[in-house]
Amino acid sequence: xxxxxxxxxxxxxxxLTARLVADGxxxxxxxxxxxxxxxxxxxxxAGVTGEVATVAADLAAAGAxxxxxxxxxxxxxxxAAVVSGEAEADFEKGYRVNLDGTRELLEAVRAAHAADGYHxxxxxTSSIAVYGAPLPNPIPEDFHLTPLTSYGTQKAIGELLLAxxxxxxxxxxxxxxxxxxxxxxxxxxxxASGFFSSILxxxxxxxxxxxxVPESVRHWHASPRSxxxxxxxxxxxxxxxxxxRRTLSMPGLSATVGEQIEALRRVAGERAxxxxxxxxxxxxxxxxxxxxxxxxxDRARRLGFTAESSFDEIIRVHxxxxxxxxxxx
Amino acid sequence: xxxxxxxxxxxxxxxLTARLVADGxxxxxxxxxxxxxxxxxxxxxAGVTGEVATVAADLAAAGAxxxxxxxxxxxxxxxAAVVSGEAEADFEKGYRVNLDGTRELLEAVRAAHAADGYHxxxxxTSSIAVYGAPLPNPIPEDFHLTPLTSYGTQKAIGELLLAxxxxxxxxxxxxxxxxxxxxxxxxxxxxASGFFSSILxxxxxxxxxxxxVPESVRHWHASPRSxxxxxxxxxxxxxxxxxxRRTLSMPGLSATVGEQIEALRRVAGERAxxxxxxxxxxxxxxxxxxxxxxxxxDRARRLGFTAESSFDEIIRVHxxxxxxxxxxx
Numbered sequence: 001x002x003x004x005x006x007x008x009x010x011x012x013x014x015x016l017t018a019r020l021v022a023d024g025x026x027x028x029x030x031x032x033x034x035x036x037x038x039x040x041x042x043x044x045x046a047g048v049t050g051e052v053a054t055v056a057a058d059l060a061a062a063g064a065x066x067x068x069x070x071x072x073x074x075x076x077x078x079x080a081a082v083v084s085g086e087a088e089a090d091f092e093k094g095y096r097v098n099l100d101g102t103r104e105l106l107e108a109v110r111a112a113h114a115a116d117g118y119h120x121x122x123x124x125t126s127s128i129a130v131y132g133a134p135l136p137n138p139i140p141e142d143f144h145l146t147p148l149t150s151y152g153t154q155k156a157i158g159e160l161l162l163a164x165x166x167x168x169x170x171x172x173x174x175x176x177x178x179x180x181x182x183x184x185x186x187x188x189x190x191x192a193s194g195f196f197s198s199i200l201x202x203x204x205x206x207x208x209x210x211x212x213v214p215e216s217v218r219h220w221h222a223s224p225r226s227x228x229x230x231x232x233x234x235x236x237x238x239x240x241x242x243x244x245r246r247t248l249s250m251p252g253l254s255a256t257v258g259e260q261i262e263a264l265r266r267v268a269g270e271r272a273x274x275x276x277x278x279x280x281x282x283x284x285x286x287x288x289x290x291x292x293x294x295x296x297x298d299r300a301r302r303l304g305f306t307a308e309s310s311f312d313e314i315i316r317v318h319x320x321x322x323x324x325x326x327x328x329x
Numbered sequence: 330x331x332x333x334x335x336x337x338x339x340x341x342x343x344x345l346t347a348r349l350v351a352d353g354x355x356x357x358x359x360x361x362x363x364x365x366x367x368x369x370x371x372x373x374x375a376g377v378t379g380e381v382a383t384v385a386a387d388l389a390a391a392g393a394x395x396x397x398x399x400x401x402x403x404x405x406x407x408x409a410a411v412v413s414g415e416a417e418a419d420f421e422k423g424y425r426v427n428l429d430g431t432r433e434l435l436e437a438v439r440a441a442h443a444a445d446g447y448h449x450x451x452x453x454t455s456s457i458a459v460y461g462a463p464l465p466n467p468i469p470e471d472f473h474l475t476p477l478t479s480y481g482t483q484k485a486i487g488e489l490l491l492a493x494x495x496x497x498x499x500x501x502x503x504x505x506x507x508x509x510x511x512x513x514x515x516x517x518x519x520x521a522s523g524f525f526s527s528i529l530x531x532x533x534x535x536x537x538x539x540x541x542v543p544e545s546v547r548h549w550h551a552s553p554r555s556x557x558x559x560x561x562x563x564x565x566x567x568x569x570x571x572x573x574r575r576t577l578s579m580p581g582l583s584a585t586v587g588e589q590i591e592a593l594r595r596v597a598g599e600r601a602x603x604x605x606x607x608x609x610x611x612x613x614x615x616x617x618x619x620x621x622x623x624x625x626x627d628r629a630r631r632l633g634f635t636a637e638s639s640f641d642e643i644i645r646v647h648x649x650x651x652x653x654x655x656x657x658x
Binding site: 091132141142143144145146147148150153156157160161163164167168244245 | 420461470471472473474475476477479482485486489490492493496497573574
């Protein structure tokens with residue numbers, strides 16, 4: 001089997017690559033070839049037995065998608081995107097990468113389908129940013145998509161295109177609406193959602209973190225490990241089980257910031273909790289307040305998608321996957 | 330005031346033009362200029378006191394939208410579209426006209442906004458085709474858009490783009506989801522929805538009509554006169570009343586085919602009803618069964634949008650507007 005990962009240099013892309021390499025198979029078929037693509041060529045993973053290609057490509061550029069599909073990968077995982085903050089700051093870049101890039105990919109699949117019947121599984125990563133306040137809690141699976149960001153708009157359009165190209169028989173698409181991924185490894189960043197991770201990640205290694213919102217804020221989370229599991233499952237499930245509604249809300253954990261902090265206290269003690277500095281930032285709160293508190297995800301759960309059921313578990317995943325299995329000191 | 334109508338040669342476009350010319354004003358401002366655009370130049374209306382231009386243009390062609398906005402019309406009514414059946418039969422044409430055309434228009438408005446702060450009212454006509462079975466009856470206003478046609482997909486994407494370009498401040502967009510328009514004047518056509526009109530239109534003038542579905546089929550209707558009234562209201566309402574959710578489900582009349590026929594009996598008698606030939610067509614039924622039986626439209630009603638409340642009234646509108654006010658012989 002040949003798997004093509006678009007956006008392979010990002011955090012989820014790298015973890016997915018590592019997982020595929022470790023498994024050596026996907027959906028019961030052995031992984032013989034892996035093509036990793038990003039705007040800069042991703043690092044080649046270690047320990048691969050099959051063939052690996054790393055490619056620098058801009059999906060929205062003319063002909064790029066056609067070239068990436070020339071060898072007809074069996075599965076395409078489309079993670080490539082300009083993130084929320086950047087798509088809001090740079091309107092044209094967001095539409096170019098997130099909308100035009102996705103459409104170019106779908107058009108390249110359609111052209112290949114017309115040429116030789118090519119019909120790959122395409123996994124499209126959508127986001128809870130397709131929802132915009134006012135929102136019910138939880139958000140029903142049949143709730144309308146009224147994004148309040150350009151990023152959310154582009155993802156919602158991607159979902160619509162994926163469904164139509166699938167319905168027309170050009171591709172076998174599966175979309176997954178990812179929760180906020182927590183705990184993201186790495187450094188604190190400027191994303192409005194960054195604090196959800198940093199208030200746990202930094203104190204776990206004895207560093208300070210800033211909390212800009214009240215502890216009552218509720219949001220929808222899953223670990224990076226769950227996100228990778230979602231992708232693997234979406235890449236290998238039977239598409240007929242979905243019918244024409246091709247995008248699934250992924251399961252997650254609905255938790256308040258206060259519940260996150262209680263979990264931190266249980267896992268790492270009071271000393272860790274004291275490293276969280278409360279610095280209210282009304283600008284961040286205004287953004288975060290419009291986000292989804294929880295999603296109904298029964299369709300996905302029935303198809304075997306699962307996420308963490310407590311923040312203790314989310315923290316444990318981070319300790320295992322990022323900190324070598326134990327807390328420092 | 331300068332009004333630009335895109336798709337002015339179609340049935341609704343011609344009726345809107347006649348209405349604007351008859352009123353001589355829109356939203357309290359006098360109509361000084363009217364620009365009518367379609368793929369072939371529309372006929373110039375009679376009796377206009379202001380300036381009228383008729384233009385043949387393809388909205389999706391490079392630079393076409395920029396040229397149409399060069400004189401900065403105050404209101405743009407965007408009716409131009411490839412219809413449902415054609416968008417399904419010709420995938421590329423549907424996406425080119427319905428998606429690329431709409432996006433080119435929005436991009437031209439954005440460029441003009443950047444140049445001189447231009448910020449027109451843009452009325453976008455969407456459709457109940459954004460909904461796809463299984464559907465509740467009535468469809469709540471917060472129900473998700475899961476179109477089962479490429480046309481519905483293109484309209485749903487148009488709604489998303491309209492909302493985002495409005496939210497970003499580039500345009501003042503109002504979208505309206507039109508019911509099926511009944512009774513359409515003119516000849517029977519090949520649209521799957523054609524029978525809803527023809528089973529009334531033909532018998533009213535003593536001609537035969539074919540009914541391909543059972544009388545129990547329920548659908549959502551409004552007259553051409555109501556559709557024009559929706560457009561006029563959408564062109565002139567205060568956009569701030571909408572908030573970020575810019576598209577409104579239009580009110581309509583939920584009726585079964587049997588109820589349509591009862592109204593025909595009351596208005597034109599048993600002789601007219603006997604002109605309806607029942608010829609079940611499973612292919613038509615399969616399509617029509619996936620359509621919306623009724624929509625909740627409270628947001629629109631609160632903003633003053635109204636439609637007919639009985640099929641007797643819909644038939645009366647047709648007799649007044651198309652048959653000179655009385656039935657023949």
